[in-house]
Amino acid sequence: MSASTGPWRNWAGNVTANPAERAAPATVAEVASVVTAAAERGRTVKCVGAGHSFTPAAATDGVLVSLDDLTGIESIVPTRAADGTVDGADVTVWAGTRLHRLGPLLWDLGLAQPNLGDFAEQSLAGAVSTGTHGTGAGFPGLPATVVGLQLVTADGSVLSCTRESHPEVFESARLGLGALGIITKMTVHCVPAFALRAEEQPWTLDAALADLEGFARSADHAEFFWFPHTGNINVKRNTRLPGDAVLAPVSRLRELVSDEFLSNEVYDVVCRAATRRPALTPRINRLTSRALSARTFTDRSYRVFASPRRVRFTEMEYAVPVGCAADVLTDLRAAIDRSGIVTPIPVEVRFSAADDVWLSTAYGRDVCYIAVHQYHAMDHREYFRFAEEIFLAADGRPHWGKMHTRTAADLAPALEHFDDVVAVRDRLDPDRVFANEYTDQVLP
Ligand SMILES: Cc1cc2nc3c(=O)[nH]c(=O)nc-3n(C[C@H](O)[C@H](O)[C@H](O)COP(=O)(O)OP(=O)(O)OC[C@H]3O[C@@H](n4cnc5c(N)ncnc54)[C@H](O)[C@@H]3O)c2cc1C
Missing domain, CATH: 3.40.462.10 (FAD-linked oxidases, C-terminal domain)
Structure with a gap:
């Protein structure tokens, strides 16, 4: 961790913050020690992707964590359709990977993300954490293509979750606004190129x-x-x-x-x-x-x-x-x-x-x-x-990454699983290590 090198601002320039410290861990163990060290000193922690949200989703006056040194593809597991034919692969990607880098890497492997937004500077974890989507009446947004993820939680534990393993954490963290922990890698279902x-x-x-x-x-x-x-x-x-x-x-x-x-x-x-x-x-x-x-x-x-x-x-x-x-x-x-x-x-x-x-x-x-x-x-x-x-x-x-005035009180009755996500957050981050101005607005 190093002292901050000055103010932080998002892409649009409408959000600024003064992080007390910055960190750029290059391994999962380093991410965990950044989180525990910050929590011990009573600082909040926020992971930033590419800073392309229009909301203050990634802003913090605590420790700003960048995963720009945690990038690339970790592993690929071919997947099969009901009839036994290969229908793509589950690709595990380090969370800081920018989407514009992921596209060519996947293409060289004969694979592609099923759908994308109109812009690709975002990090994979940042894009997924705010519900980034593209267009296509038959195609859902990016979080729906995530089939597993690894999360560093507030006490420094490393949790791997899927629909089968810690399903409620998985369901909350695959669009979690950075409020549940730091995602270190994600497994994304990809289709043939x-x-x-x-x-x-x-x-x-x-x-x-x-x-x-x-x-x-x-x-x-x-x-x-x-x-x-x-x-x-x-x-x-x-x-x-x-x-x-x-x-x-x-x-x-x-x-x-x-x-x-x-x-x-x-x-x-x-x-x-x-x-x-x-x-x-x-x-x-x-x-x-x-x-x-x-x-x-x-x-x-x-x-x-x-x-x-x-x-x-x-x-x-x-x-x-x-x-x-x-x-x-x-x-x-x-x-x-x-x-x-x-x-x-x-x-x-x-x-x-x-x-x-x-x-x-x-x-x-x-x-x-x-x-x-x-x-x-x-x-x-x-x-x-x-x-x-x-x-x-x-x-x-x-959209969680774009300007709006909704608060937790407005969102709770409008979103069927809002209380379930809040319950997972209460369990994983009772001291609100991963809180910031935006989570204070949209979560209780
Ligand atoms: C020019 C432009 C074009 C855009 N086009 C689209 C579009 O086509 N479709 C669409 O839906 N949206 C679009 N957006 C919105 C954008 O995709 C989202 O705001 C997205 O979150 C930005 O990704 P990021 O990597 O910059 O994340 P950031 O803005 O840096 O962070 C977003 C959130 O993710 C969290 N986060 C980041 N990394 C992690 C991690 N490793 N673990 C846990 N939490 C993490 C942050 O804490 C924060 O809460 C666009 C934005 C811009 C500026």
Whole structure:
């Protein structure tokens, strides 16, 4: 453990903290001694992944632990379907591994994570611990693919858990907000490597809302970005192909122009213009949405799912029952038009299958994720306030890594297994070694 080298801030820059100490253990034994040493001195401990949560999930004034030196694949066990054929593998991965490093490692082994978010800088444990998801009406989020994990608890014990062994710890810790201990490794069910054919095209919001559930099922992984103050959306549909499909990736030049230049460099200039002259934002959004032309390409799954995001923004995202989503978007559109707020950043609309992860936003129901964003230099408060009101009226559940105002008192009645997770926490961490400002907000 070393004295802190100064303040810590998250990716978006909306959360800062002053850790008293920092530690970067490289073995499980070192993780355990960091935890016991901190607990003996009465300090709290928080493990940080890549610091990409918009909530203060990873912030601490105690000991900030990074697992950047605990990375890579530990072991692989092939798995078989009911008919005996190999259907993938359970891959044990050290918890600090970044998702963008895991994709190529798995590909070389003929494997892939079944689904991913739109960005891959996160650590595996950080992404899973907040319920990170991608899109796909038939595919749940990342925590549902976890089949085992190893946890260092508050007294320094090392606990391995699965559905069969310590099942209640497993169910709580596979989406545990870092509140139960430090996850040192996770076993993730992976599928045979696959390619994705991506089809992107401009569309209208009205067309998508006319049959939103049909849209969700129109491809394996369907989503759209809606540009507020306009009726324009940009649709993305990814279709799964075998891993040996002929790849036709975006050319390096097109990638530079489209993903790097238009999506990042020019986009930042556009957002700064909207910040200086908010009244221009509707016109800017019309132009931006038209600049994104249709394109089709085929590439390795992890390359298609995620893309770089260098324009900083703040974000709130709720999961609403898929059947309510069209009404929610209609209400959101009307509220934005009424409010006079402006935003140059699109609303992202994605879908997920129901899962059985205790604190999951998709626990027991198919959901539509609706994410509102604001450019980091623009005020998000009024926009997120009324958006959250609309999401809550539809029984929405907040993404644990994205901004929201829900407290333990609000969440307890809304989440079937909330009290079960609290009971596991009371048992494993009675002195709240792993508490921070965020767990104080969302857990009792
Ligand atoms: C640009 C951008 C794009 C994003 N895209 C998506 C997306 O497509 N889909 C989506 O669902 N979300 C998305 N997110 C949200 C993001 O995936 C989550 O907030 C995720 O938690 C960030 O991972 P991280 O490694 O940065 O974790 P951090 O933010 O560092 O930590 C998150 C939580 O995990 C805990 N934690 C981290 N490591 C461990 C460990 N080893 N043991 C126990 N607890 C641990 C921390 O204590 C904290 O509570 C995005 C965020 C950004 C900034």
